[in-house]
Amino acid sequence: MNKTISVNDILQDLESHIENLNYGESPKELYEPISYIMSLGGKRIRPLLTLLSYSLFKNDYRQALSPAAAVEVFHNFTLMHDDIMDDAPLRRGKATVHEKWNPNTAILSGDVMLVRAYDLLVDIDPVLLPKCIRLFNRTAAEVCEGQQHDMNFESMDEVEEDTYINMIRLKTAVLLGFALELGAILAGRDEKEAKLLYDFGVNIGIGFQLKDDLLDVYADKAKFGKQVGGDIIANKKTFLLIKAKELASGAIKEDLERWIASKDFDKEEKVKAVTAIYDKLHIKTLTEKKMQEYFDLGFSQFEKLEVSNQDTLEVLRQLTKDLINREK
């Protein structure tokens, strides 16, 4: 009866739940962009984490599909607004909402999308609702704080390593933590296990972002699916660049600063040159070391979990490892 839970089964249920969400009808300019961005896909990691976390303790994960979808709707709301702020033309290979419609529509559709995320939370057991909304609010505000820090970085000369880690914690990691915590709370575990899952999610989330930073430079071109070196071309203050600026001296420092200041350059040449600087400074190893610290910390919390369904624990462990080892 209690057969091992399958990620694919959960994802199928989740996808059909998301497909059937009704955000509203009229005016269509307001609601079509929501269906559009939600249909672009993505790995649905966050709601999957909520459902797996819930399944550590209870067997009827379908009960948690709406709150899990709330996390995904919220995530896509942040993407819709971030894409305006970053002036991004593409999202998952398709036109962004502000490009396909216009920035005003992307602002307003995003706003109503955030409201709809709360709508998906409101059917939670009233006994658990205040706590869930408080934690969701805290997380949502932190994600906004992270985005503002990231925007601030663009006009800053120097960003410290700790400041950067705090930014990615806020911008991306806390939502993974919340997704996991929410599952435990919905399953009636609102103390020790919820906190361990939150911390696990945050630390793993920081590791994932460091992995993203690494892949931008060191991904296998054939497997990566997007341009290698995009962050280098844009002078994006990733962990790699921050570390390189911290460690570079003498001729290497001058070389790095020249590439950063250069307005007119061959993209491929810049990627090659900055990557060579990173190599000289052993940035790859340093980043991998830092990333591994966060993965190790996350797993040390994971190992402390006491759950009803050991099989699900193994599924969650394997999913996390697959994400850690991804090559795109």
Next chain:
Amino acid sequence: MNKTISVNDILQDLESHIENLNYGESPKELYEPISYIMSLGGKRIRPLLTLLSYSLFKNDYRQALSPAAAVEVFHNFTLMHDDIMDDAPLRRGKATVHEKWNPNTAILSGDVMLVRAYDLLVDIDPVLLPKCIRLFNRTAAEVCEGQQHDMNFESMDEVEEDTYINMIRLKTAVLLGFALELGAILAGRDEKEAKLLYDFGVNIGIGFQLKDDLLDVYADKAKFGKQVGGDIIANKKTFLLIKAKELASGAIKEDLERWIASKDFDKEEKVKAVTAIYDKLHIKTLTEKKMQEYFDLGFSQFEKLEVSNQDTLEVLRQLTKDLINREK
């Protein structure tokens, strides 16, 4: 002991409650715009309505200060985002947030402001919370729908009277209805009285917007405090213009269409000419009649209210009449 409630006392308590709200500290680019827009003042009508509505049934309105503030924070969130969309340079005579900072900051500060509105609701009695959040969500989505309809109107040749009334119902009236309904629910009246107060608020709210449309053209310049005829200059599809386009024929129609099409005109001359067209078509009387219909409908619902505090009912009646008779 049960002395008559005073609007000024409530407003003072409300203002100091709002002044003491803590939206967050860091990064300051995210949170300063919230304090800024909230400090620009305004009449605080919406939270005042919540507190008066609550006071119809109970005497400790301070219990409702946080949810009342939520309504005001939500309202100012919509102003912050609407100002970006409308490219408005000024709000209450001061620079708008996207002008004083930049559009990205106004988007993101607005987002976190919406989250903070939910934070101010979450301390509501857990028994009432799901209902309050559901109604708030519905209202918030409707306000976004109204704004989208209003933006759609800009590129439409013709807007029907009913379509226009529906837009102002969504964009401005339902929030007044919700503010009143919320007070009744918080005071433990969640059926008949809450519904009557909601309907009263919506109908009065539609009347207020028609009054706004009227004042733009027919206000006493000395009392109005802003440019008379701003809507005429901008060809804004107000009730007056919609009605004039519906009724004009022959030479008057040609004249009106010429002024609407004109790109290069003397502002004062256009205001004078279009006002003369309105006068010929008796638009002022027609608008006043329509406005009065909504006020009458609202008051017919108001008269059906059965409340504990008759004194407060009179205060609410008088406040509404003062708003109806305002000249700016």
